[in-house]
Amino acid sequence: MPEHPLGVTQNPRFNLRLSKMETPADIPERWHNTPIAALIGAHNFDIPIQPAGNPELLIAACIEFRFSPRVPSMYAYVIRRASGRLLGSEFPMLYTLSRGVKHVVMIAHDDCGMTKVSEQKPAMIQTLIDQGWNKDRAEDFVAMHAGKYAIEDEVDALKSEFFRLRTLFKKIEIAPLFVSLSSHKLYLPNWYLEFLASPAMESSDESAQVAAEDLLMM
Ligand SMILES: [Zn+2]
Incomplete structure (x- = not known):
């Protein structure tokens, strides 16, 4: 195994499934002026985050040792679990939301153990x-x-976890992102861009409320 995996843009498993954010204009508009855009700015544009002293963000990331989210103290809660999925960590997630967090970033990565x-x-x-x-x-x-x-596939696992969390917590903004271990740049999954452009984005399906309890795997 190489010490560093191929960058996601060279990796045939990922290069057609992720989109780059090369300028701040590439960040989806709904995230502009939010802590989500600030985290993307720290990784992709080397703009350090200035902590406000309150918990602004929850970051869910894998335990992976080759990556750390670029956030200062006094800014974000971080839940790190294998693959970055929050299965079994819904309670700590709820705690962070009860402390005022309204933005969640999920960070998947290539070459996940x-x-x-x-x-x-x-x-x-x-x-x-x-x-x-x-x-x-x-x-x-x-x-x-x-x-x-x-998990079978890092991009697909991120997708199913995004929709599961979105069903559980409907009023917060959840950003599914993908980090390249070789560059620590953040990418957008193409499935998310397609979802943003779809009518399903704004629909609120009441039947999903019942299903939510089934999705809680405590
Ligand atoms: Zn991993």
């Missing part, structure tokens, strides 16, 4: 055995959790 869970399983089982677990319990534990955390 959660797309490679199946090849990592033997090492994870062996790690538990080395920690004193018996083999059967170790295998059961890994099998039980692997399905919950593993």
